Amino acid sequence: MTETPDHQTNLEIDLQPHKPHSARFWNALLGGKDNYPADQELAEKMKMEFPDAVDLAVSTRAFLKRSVTHLVAEDGYRQFLDIGTGLPTADNTHEVAQRTAPDARIVYVDNDPIVLAHARALLTSTPEGATDYLDADLNRPDTIFTEAARTLDLDQPIVLMFMSVIGHVTNPTQAINLVQAYTSRLAPGSALVLCTTLASPEIDAANRSYADSGTQPYVASTADTMLAMADGLTIPHPGLGPINRWHPGPAGAGNDTRQWGYIAYKPA
Template identity: 45%
Template structure:
């Protein structure tokens, strides 16, 4: 496999271990996944059958948030960390459909995503896109990258997109410090967009069942769900926009509430905040 530069990244792809981006691709009905990803996806689905609904609603939230930022908020720059495998309506496609001059930098550490870099780097003539092979756990590498500095002007507002990635940071990774490093680098008037897995919204019986499966070793945990208060702590000093930190289905959703999935089927918080 090679990315747009022709470089071969196949040696970095471990097909025997599930990867969050490939598992997410599987839940969304994609084909860029391996047996280990599908097995892991099905194991989670047995404990939480609505996981595919959560994945879809998370994607819809991203699209609504980007439309808001590129439209009402007049943001023209996006830093999307934890890009994932490209699918329909990626950040640059949504942003540039609203404002063709939008500039987007994608960041991911999965070589499968890298093989799709050409799809991510498609841009309108007025705008620009770039891709950085890096990890959220190393924010300085991201911020110091030459491609980022060439593509984004940090004298102007930037939207930091952290979609379904922060819950893969465990407490020992110091997630609050990592996010703060990124937020501190943003100029005034920038935005932070996050979705984060939570157990707050799950049915209590489902939580107990999941705990038994984990304790029995039948379910491998590679994420750290956080409560509403724990998610809120990422936004200390920022202005959280209405309607606040809410289930992803509840964030500025034009679909009538009666027609949305029930909250127990969307175990993900969504939030958009502005840096004063």
């Protein structure tokens, strides 16, 4: 990872390079360069114990790209609230959205000091659109909506994105209530894009091993929990299921991933 003096001096962030970190671990799985040996070692350990680990990361990024492209090009959305941004990588939400609609407006949210140190890479935008980054806790939707209103028009439809982040809320009931607290604040006609790992004995064992490394725990969700998060919303075809099945394109869906999700719409 490349560190710049101004990040360290101005933001006074302890990057804790000797301790694995969830955002950097995800970056390592995606083949990125914003990680340290501790993150790489954890990534290699998880790939040995759970060979599908890379697929979870890659399929999530592919789903982000397909879903954002569809929501902009086919559904006409121009506003995105991306919760739990993670480290910048190829085809971030604003890049995908503004590639089709230069006037798209995107607000990223994370309260991770590692992500904050890289936030400047996110704060790019076309002249016609806007991109902002909020250093905020995802468990505080009221604060997030208040600050997001600087960039987004909350009276108009917004795409709310929870991409492989809701598992960090480790109590399923709290996770359901939290997502519903967000969707209740969205204007009619808004959309929810959500994906997370489907719970199974193998997945749960892998997540326990992951948490044992000292990084932020992640808990997989059951199908019922995922559906409850979208209560009151409409989930069109293909519904809840492996995210590789959602509008796969000419290449086809391929093998099913254990990363499940959907796009859900709030009635207009």
